[in-house]
Amino acid sequence: MMTKLSVNINKIATLRNARGGNVPNLLQFAIDSQKFGAQGITAHPRPDQRHIRYQDAIDLKSVVHTEYNIEGNPMDEFVRLVNDIKPTQVTLVPDAPDALTSNAGWDTIKHCVFLTEMVTEFKSNGIRTSIFVDPVESQIEGAKTTGVDRIELYTESFAQQFPHSPKTAIAPFVACAKLANNIGLGINAGHDLSLKNIAFFKSQIPGLLEVSIGHALIAESIYSGIENVIASYLDKLR
Numbered sequence: 001m002m003t004k005l006s007v008n009i010n011k012i013a014t015l016r017n018a019r020g021g022n023v024p025n026l027l028q029f030a031i032d033s034q035k036f037g038a039q040g041i042t043a044h045p046r047p048d049q050r051h052i053r054y055q056d057a058i059d060l061k062s063v064v065h066t067e068y069n070i071e072g073n074p075m076d077e078f079v080r081l082v083n084d085i086k087p088t089q090v091t092l093v094p095d096a097p098d099a100l101t102s103n104a105g106w107d108t109i110k111h112c113v114f115l116t117e118m119v120t121e122f123k124s125n126g127i128r129t130s131i132f133v134d135p136v137e138s139q140i141e142g143a144k145t146t147g148v149d150r151i152e153l154y155t156e157s158f159a160q161q162f163p164h165s166p167k168t169a170i171a172p173f174v175a176c177a178k179l180a181n182n183i184g185l186g187i188n189a190g191h192d193l194s195l196k197n198i199a200f201f202k203s204q205i206p207g208l209l210e211v212s213i214g215h216a217l218i219a220e221s222i223y224s225g226i227e228n229v230i231a232s233y234l235d236k237l238r
């Protein structure tokens with residue numbers, strides 16, 4: 001089974017914003033990533049709009065002809081934006097407004113009522129839903145009760161441990177993936193995945209539908225070029 005590669009393009013917006021103009025061109029980058037084979041584009045607008053701006057998220061809709069994934073914390077403005085754009089998928093992430101990057105999954109048990117409301121609303125607008133979770137089985141079960149379509153496994157702990165002990169690093173993710181498959185939840189994954197660890201992750205996780213990758217992919221592209229890097233990911237995800 002092929003796992004889809006969704007390219008997270010926040011870093012391109014960060015680079016553009018550093019000089020205030022339109023270089024690099026975010027929309028062109030999304031167009032080219034898809035031309036080079038990416039099966040999805042991910043954008044993560046945050047309230048301070050320090051990388052992807054709300055207007056970027058709107059503009060991307062007309063150029064993303066693969067799967068469009070918008071991720072973020074479902075605060076009022078984000079919810080309005082996503083419902084207007086109607087992307088393929090919305091990924092709910094509990095990141096604080098000032099967080100450098102996402103740093104935890106949802107507590108799906110504590111926030112069950114809120115998450116259920118959000119999932120119900122987005123699904124009623126025809127948007128596939130996913131919840132960002134730590135690799136903890138009770139959290140996967142909690143996600144299931146919300147009616148969500150998929151989970152996104154938060155892979156930072158895997159990426160940190162992988163160089164030292166791949167088996168230890170992957171164990172909780174395998175257990176959660178088996179559980180998710182058994183209870184009918186689709187599986188996405190993301191955070192700190194890279195060309196170094198993606199093949200092993202893919203080989204161990206049954207039913208991995210999609211990975212969203214930003215930071216490493218853009219950094220690798222500085223050396224090898226975006227076309228080559230996307231081709232390498234696709235090769236490892238086949």
Ligand code: PXP
Pocket residue numbers: 008010044071091093101102132152189190191192193212213214215216217
């Ligand atoms: N998934 C989620 C929910 C994220 O917040 C991020 C980072 O914005 C990613 C995936 C991609 O992580 P990375 O940039 O480390 O590839």
